[in-house]
Amino acid sequence: MMYSRVYVEITNVCNKNCSFCPGTKRKPEYMSLEKFNSVLRKLQGFTEYIYFHVMGEPLLHPQIEDFIRLAKDMGFKPCITTNGSLLSSMGEKIVKAGVHKVNISVHSFENGEKEDYLNYINSCLDFADYSSENGVLSILRLWNNGYDKGLNDSTLDLIKERFPDEWHFGKRGARIRNKLHLEYGERFSWPDISIDTVSERVFCYGLKDHFGILCDGTVIPCCLDREGDINLGNIFEDSLENILSSKKATAIRTGFTCRKAVEELCQKCGYATRF
Numbered sequence: 001m002m003y004s005r006v007y008v009e010i011t012n013v014c015n016k017n018c019s020f021c022p023g024t025k026r027k028p029e030y031m032s033l034e035k036f037n038s039v040l041r042k043l044q045g046f047t048e049y050i051y052f053h054v055m056g057e058p059l060l061h062p063q064i065e066d067f068i069r070l071a072k073d074m075g076f077k078p079c080i081t082t083n084g085s086l087l088s089s090m091g092e093k094i095v096k097a098g099v100h101k102v103n104i105s106v107h108s109f110e111n112g113e114k115e116d117y118l119n120y121i122n123s124c125l126d127f128a129d130y131s132s133e134n135g136v137l138s139i140l141r142l143w144n145n146g147y148d149k150g151l152n153d154s155t156l157d158l159i160k161e162r163f164p165d166e167w168h169f170g171k172r173g174a175r176i177r178n179k180l181h182l183e184y185g186e187r188f189s190w191p192d193i194s195i196d197t198v199s200e201r202v203f204c205y206g207l208k209d210h211f212g213i214l215c216d217g218t219v220i221p222c223c224l225d226r227e228g229d230i231n232l233g234n235i236f237e238d239s240l241e242n243i244l245s246s247k248k249a250t251a252i253r254t255g256f257t258c259r260k261a262v263e264e265l266c267q268k269c270g271y272a273t274r275f
Contacts, residue, residue: 003047007212007223009054011061024055024226031215050076054212059086068097083108084124091127101137107144125162132179143185189270202261202272207253219243229265
């Protein structure tokens with residue numbers, strides 16, 4: 001079975017504490033290049049697109065360039081989701097290493113002084129300009145509608161000033177120019193095993209077009225299982241064929257087909273309500 005993408009968490013460490021992200025209680029960890037190589041070998045034939053993210057900031061990984069090169073050399077298209085704070089120092093390096101796509105969460109800046117905000121946004125836009133001109137697909141994300149206290153409007157004005165270009169708007173954002181897009185999105189509530197049930201009637205694309213792998217090798221059904229509550233197995237201890245065809249994984253897929261969440265965590269997911 002081919003998946004549209006697989007999320008591979010190369011680190012769960014982050015340098016920010018954004019209000020929209022619950023973080024993780026797992027021990028801080030960085031995946032080694034050797035283990036990453038093992039993951040990629042097992043993923044061959046399952047997907048073309050590797051996203052270096054579940055939790056954590058991937059640009060913090062000291063071997064991020066090696067990870068990108070290795071994934072590309074093995075036939076994958078490496079993609080990154082970043083808070084953007086390290087792009088001024090790492091942006092050119094990841095482009096030269098061969099990154100395919102970069103999602104920049106420009107809504108990550110919160111409660112900062114005006115000068116710091118401008119420095120942050122301008123560094124993100126500098127990267128977006130450089131990367132898109134060099135053939136890397138770059139997405140500027142504003143995924144916090146209703147919670148931005150007007151900051152999104154200021155950010156959008158700065159983006160328009162920097163990139164007058166084409167601006168073809170759609171339902172969820174705009175194509176600014178070739179290889180450069182803007183995405184809108186609502187803030188959502190992460191699944192949390194400790195909260196009340198949101199709904200047992202749930203449809204989700206988890207295990208249908210994607211799944212995730214935490215930095216300790218735990219395979220999870222989607223990129224929102226930040227603590228690995230739905231542990232399907234460990235990629236360092238078993239084959240993906242066995243893990244993804246297990247009774248647990250099959251029950252989850254079958255349940256979603258019938259719009260039923262068989263796992264407690266899935267019943268407590270605010271994101272799934274949008275489907």
